[in-house]
Amino acid sequence: DGGITQSPKYLFRKEGQNVTLSCEQNLNHDAMYWYRQDPGQGLRLIYYSQIVNDFQKGDIAEGYSVSREKKESFPLTVTSAQKNPTAFYLCASRGRPSGNTIYFGEGSWLTVV
């Protein structure tokens, strides 16, 4: 079955640590996205990538980094520079094979301890 896989579903981070959230898709989509969602709030764009080896900052990129070395993979690193990282993180992808419909992973919960 085609889809997006995010891991881990739950992650705890200590102060000063970097953590990486994984996002893998087998939909042959060119575009991939990372969103942050705080409780009761909407989705805010962190980074997006339209093609391998290229990505753009979204509205809240500070304290985050990404890479796009393979079409299928778009990992997000939450760095120690992100002062308030506790949130729900959603990965999404979109592409012509799916009629430009946006597909989402199941999300990852990140908590700072």
Next chain:
Amino acid sequence: AQTVTQSQPEMSVQEAETVTLSCTYDTSESDYYLFWYKQPPSRQMILVIRQEAYKQQNATENRFSVNFQKAAKSFSLKISDSQLGDAAMYFCAYTSNRDDKIIFGKGTRLHILP
């Protein structure tokens, strides 16, 4: 810049009744796509319905239908025969072929009253 506005932060509807969620957007593009996504407490984003801008016919999926007014840049979602399982946050979203960015509204929380 493109924007998506959902003017109703919360709405309530009696079970089995009909409710309409509003969404307006702003764009200068002519080739774009609009979506409604449902987010239940599990936080999983579920596609409810999609609309291609070049199609004049309003999209329908079972109890869900849209009223797409291209000139007015309006894309409302109608839920008929509301069920308890429809209770969720609903997001309106826009994307175009030109720059791949996806723009979401702030969401409408829908409550279903038994």
